[in-house]
Amino acid sequence: MGALSLARAALVCAALGLLIPPWYGPDSGFTTWPAGEAAPLVLLLARGEAWWLWPLPLILLACAPALLGRRAEGRMLVACGAAAIAWVFLQGWAIGLPGTVWSIAAPFVGADATQPALGWGATALLTGAAGLLAAGLAARGRFGGDAFVAFLVTGSAALLILFVFAPLLTILSAAAIEDGKIAPGALVGRFAAPEAWSLACVTGSLGCGVVWNTLALATLTGVLSTLLGLAFALLAARAKLHLGGAFRALAILPLITPPFVVSLSLIVLFGRTGMVTEALSALLGIPRSRWIYGLPGVLLAQLLAFTPIAYLLLEGAVRQIAPSLEEAASTMGARRFTVFRTVTWPLLRPGLAAAFLLGFVESLSDFGNPLVLGGDFDVLATRIFFAIAGARHDPGRAAALALLLLGLTLGAFALQTAWLGRRRYVTVTGKGDAGVPTPLPRGLAIACGAVAFPWMAFTAIVYAIIMLGAFVHDIGRGDMTFTWRHYVTAFEVEWFQGLVFRGAAWDSLFTTIEVAAISAPLTAGLGILLAWLLARQSFPGRRTLEFMAMLSFAIPGTVVGVSYIMAFNVPPLELTGTGLILVICFVFRNLPVGVRGGIAALAQIDRSLDEASATMGGGAVATLRRVILPLLRPAIIAALAYSFVHAMTAVSAVIFLVSARHNLATVYIVGRVEAGEIALAIAYSSVLILIMLAVVLGIDKLVGRAQIGRRAPAGAMQPAPVPVTA
Amino acid sequence: MTSRRVFAAALFAGALAALVPGSARAQGQLTVYCSVQEEWCRPMMAAFERATGIRVAMTRKSSGETLTQIRAEATNPRGDVWWGGTGDPHMQAAEENLTVEYRSPRLSELHDWAVRQAQQANFRTVGIYAGALGYSYNVPELQRRRIEAPRCWADLTKPEFRGEVQVADPNTSGTAYTLLATIVQLMGEEPAFTYLKALHRNVNQYTRSGAAPARAAATGETLVGITFLHDAVTQKVNGAPVELVGPCEGTGYEIGSMSIIRGARNLDNAKRFVDWALSPEAQAIGAEAKAYQLPSNRNAPIPPQAPRFEAIKLIDYDFARWGSAAERNRLLARWDREVRAAAR
Incomplete structure (x- = not known):
């Protein structure tokens, strides 16, 4: 697409945005269109309202004549597009709903000029302006002179800035604001608050800070889900078991389960009056306790949810190891376990790191399970929620805690990059590799099976409880009469x-x-x-x-x-x-x-x-x-x-x-x-x-094959299947 | 093929447009924030729709969350009426000028406690039901442990209830804040905190939602759950083996309230809703929805299972003082510092 035709299309789009759809996004929607509060910009201007928007049509008029000719003036298009975008946002921030927000604008528009939020008209104009900007850049030879690429880059960059970057900046500034003023002291205080960093649980019977809780939970979840996933992956890829279907069902079920449903099932099983607890107490006299509410329960729920993802990731990693290396080792006389320890295991490292990282990050952001099973054990995700939604509403505190959580996540990614960045793990090369994967050492296979099969049975029971609970009166109280209620x-x-x-x-x-x-x-x-x-x-x-x-x-x-x-x-x-x-x-x-x-x-x-x-x-x-x-x-x-x-x-x-x-x-x-x-x-x-x-x-x-969770076949290094929390 | 694509695109655009605010808003709308349980919210709204033909959009959120939302939306309110939920957040909203004064013609039909609360709030809120605070215990669990049945607040601090009492966190729940304010009014502030510290040793978990301890006591997850008594009645009616206790020292109560949000876009409909919600017919819906609070209209039928106020010793709860934001924040901060942070 040429720069000129893009510029013309963009101009038409922007002009339509001025002429037809409502400029603002009033709550009445299109009902009063084209009059009333749903009027397009031209009508607003004709009625003498919102006169601070006059520069927008003028900017468009300024670049129109040049486009009717045969040449696209790159410099001018860039200027027009950028000016229109800048003006829309500047006036939008300066004049808000309660009145003039920026005191700097007050002498010009008066202190009580108000306007609602931008609507479809403004959206169309912004799209057009981005098009003009892109056409201008392309006309000046950027992006290989291809206007289509220029438009895609400009557009997606604008969207990403608007919906990924800008919200992050907002939260950063919210953490530093107290009572409407910027207060660096408050920022430091919020970051260093004892609720986040207290170490009281080491010295006494009190709870620790949420950061430590979160880190401990995430680390445990990361390590254990990786180990469990590895056991499954080794069995699936290296043992002669025909369990592909069962393994895949196991892997897909948690992906399509709302994250906290597992917790409900755990309460039914292991709560103080849960089925297993009752049975143990009746048969073995084990006293019934509330151990499930807290770290153990949340950990168990997260393992159920995230192990399958670790499995998917590690199965890929195991299958990608070129068998010829292992064959070479065994040809040279190494025993099966030595081969595993010296060849297979080191080559699995990137996969293990990726699986750990994924479990870690997912656990950090998990909200549903700590909410249901946390008890007094608070993590950052729930603490943030209650800082916003609790009786003591404190957005500044929520923002600071959110930044701590973001810091933990980014830190984990940075560590992974630093650890793996310096080594090479390539085993799949251009040369063909006709080796046959070595089977697992017997001891290891037994160990894997001893871990994996009980876990599978456990998962099956947990899901059975979910299905059963929907059809009985009150599974929590043990009232098991059938009902459609x-x-x-x-x-x-x-x-x-x-x-x-x-x-x-x-x-x-x-x-x-x-x-x-x-x-x-x-x-x-x-x-x-x-x-x-x-x-x-x-x-x-x-x-x-x-x-x-x-x-x-x-x-x-x-x-x-x-x-x-x-x-x-x-x-x-x-x-x-x-x-x-x-x-x-x-x-x-x-x-x-x-x-x-x-x-x-x-x-x-x-x-x-x-x-x-x-x-x-x-x-x-x-x-x-x-x-x-x-x-x-x-x-x-x-x-x-x-x-x-x-x-x-x-x-x-x-x-x-x-x-x-x-x-x-x-x-x-x-x-x-x-x-x-x-x-x-x-x-x-x-x-x-x-x-x-x-x-x-x-x-x-x-x-032919569900691709869920298998989106990173190019290497286990990539951030892998993102599971069901979020 | 092309026409199919055009059709698909049109369908997609139409679906997108349906998500945009109010693109199809008809006349006769009302947005209600509902802070009682879902089972009560729904039939209420359906009955109002049937009675008036006004279409209701309803969100159910806890009263704390709703107050947060109304505060956040203050410059650009989206809700019209806030119906239900414990009275304190309503009082707070009135104090913060988030709600508007409205004197319903039905005020004269209400119980004295409801009228008194409305006066204290300058008629920015009005009571729709009342419920007394108390606790419920699981009978089989109690018998299994051979513990004498508790009757008073003081019983709950006994050593045999160690790790057996559940109550919500006053930071997230209005119910638990009512407990805090009740104990302070009952005993005086210093003895109250001594009591709460002793209680803290017996608490196994501070839940987030106010009614959750009733459910936990019903299933036996805890022995004693401190809640509003009507929450425990709901469990008992469902067949749970619980007994209800209106503590012997006396207890506080909540007045579930209703307010019109300042800047409501459908103010006339909001007033209609308030008038309707104070009528005996509307207040009878609660019992059908297994909500056993005491209705505020003197002519409304009292559900037979509802805990009678006559049978419970009620304190003279000062809603204006303990509902104010300053007192509330002071009490909560002190509770956080001295009770929650203490060792068990």
Whole structure:
């Protein structure tokens, strides 16, 4: 696409934004359009309102004449686009809903000028302005002179800045503000607070600071889930057992389970009046205790949830070790266990590191399990939630705790990079490798089996409890009479002048499916486009763009949620309370997966195909549409499935973002659990699990193999399948 | 193919538009923040819709969370009415000027306690039900341990209840704050904190939600759960082996309240809702939803299972003083410092 045609299209888009859709986003929506508060900008200006917006049409008029000619003036287009974007945001921040926010603007507009948040008109104008900016850059020879690439880079960079970077900055500033003033002392005080760092549990019977709690839990979860996952991976890849189906079911189930459902089942089993506890007490006289509430319970729940992901990751790593190395070792006389210890184990290190890191990071951001099973054991994720939602509302404290959590996560990533960065683990080379994998040493195989099979049985029991609990009166109290009651409460349908969805769960279920169905294609589309930009185009700032695209992988969901309500609660960008914010949240949360999947798939498609298309005269658009996208179909479908499932199971970020009209299934279920209605929660969860199972199996049929969690085949180093928390 | 794509695109765009605020907002809307349990919220809203034809959008959140939300939205309110939930946050909202004064014509039909509370709040909130604080214990567990049945607040600090009492955290729950304020009013502040420290040794867990201890006592996860008595009644009606105790020293109570949010976009409908919610018919819905509070309208039927106020010794609870933000923060800070941080 040429710079001139992009510039013309962008100008048309911006002009339409001025002329047709409502400029502001009033709550009345389009009902009064085109008059009243839903008027487009031209009408507003004609009525003499919002006169501080006059520069926008003038800027567009300034660059119009040049575009009607045959030349695109790069410098001028860049200036026009940048000026329009800057003006929209500056005036938006300067003049807010309660009145003039920036006192600097007061002499010009008066102290009580007000305006609501930006609407669709402003969105169209901003899109057009970004197009002008990109066309200008392309006309000046940037991005290889390709206007399409320029537009994609500008657009995605703008989106990432807006929805990933800006919220982070907001939270940073919120941590430093007390009583509306910037107070560095408060920042230091919040970071160093004893609630975070206290070491009282070492010296006495008191609880420790949340940071230590969080670190201890995350480390234990990381280590144990890696070891369990390794046992499964070795059995699956190296022992002659035909258990592929069972292993895969085990691996997929937790991916499609809302994260805290496992905790409910654990309470039913191991609570003080749980089934196992009662049995042990009756048979062996073991006193019944409340051990499950606290670190042990949360750890157990997290292991159930995250071990399968470690397994998927490590299975890939085990299979990727070239057997010829092990064969060479055994040919030279090494015994089987020596081979394992000196060859296999060292080569597994990157996989082990990745699995540990994943368990660690997932545990850090897990919110549901500590909420249900934590007891007095607080972690950062729950502490942040109650700093926002508790009786003592303190956003500054929440922001500081969120930054501590972010620091822990980024620290873990940095450590991993530092540890692995200096070594080489490549064993799959261009040369063919026809070796046969050595079987496991007998002792090791027995040890793996002794760990893996009881664990599998345990997982099966936990899920059986979930399924059973939905059909009995009150599994928590041991009332096991069969009933449909919970399903009726949740999913009742009535015929009253048409179909009426009376059940308590319908609203949230419909919203969840709608939001998931909308965000999945957006995530996949944006992710694949970004992957293509990053893998196949070279432009200045490529590394920065990649960093920004992958950043949200490292941000715990709780932090995202807090930062979104802080950043998007007031004009000019007011999104809280809408369904749109849920979609946006999911798109940018799940984006790294689409990007990684796309990059990995692109790595398998030879560049000569692109070059052939270019030689035949195909531009970037044609190459992408005709050559790359059809070849990327599996990656696209995997990204779709992943983001759909993840959007249905996420809790930690969206619990801050749901509203009256747009409630989500998981948040609804958390509310039921809080109220002690465990049976209803379990019934609803089982329906969610079935829906997601249908989606995953449908996609499995479509492409022959479920790609969930297998998005990083290029190497175990990549941030791997992101599981179900968030 | 092309037309199918166009259709799919249109469908997608339509679905996207449906998520945007109020793109299809009809006349006759009302947004209600509901702070009682889901089972009560839903039939209330459905009954109001049926009675008036006004469409209700309802969110259920705890009263603490709702207050937070109303505060955050103060410059741009999205809710119209805040219905239900313990009175303190409503008083706090009134104090912070987040809610508006409204004198319903039905005020004259209400019990004295409800009228008194409305006066204390300058008519920015009005009581819809009341419930007394107390505790419930699990009978089989008690018998198994051969412990004498507790009757008073003082019994709960006995050594045999070590690790057997559950109560919510007053930082997150209005119920637990009511306990804190009740004990302080009952005993005086210094003895109250001595008592709370002694109680702390027997508490096995401070839950986040106020009603959770009732559920824990019902399943036997704990022996004693301190909650509002109506929460325990709900468990008992469901068949749980619990006994309810209205402590002998006397106890505090909550007045579940209702407020109209300042800047409500549907103010007229909000007033209609308030008038309707104070009517005997609307207040009878609670019992059907297994909520056994005492309704505030004198003519509303009292559910037979509801703990009668006559049978319980109630203190003269000063809602204005203990509901104020300053007192609340002071008490909570002291509780955090002296009780929560103490060794068990």
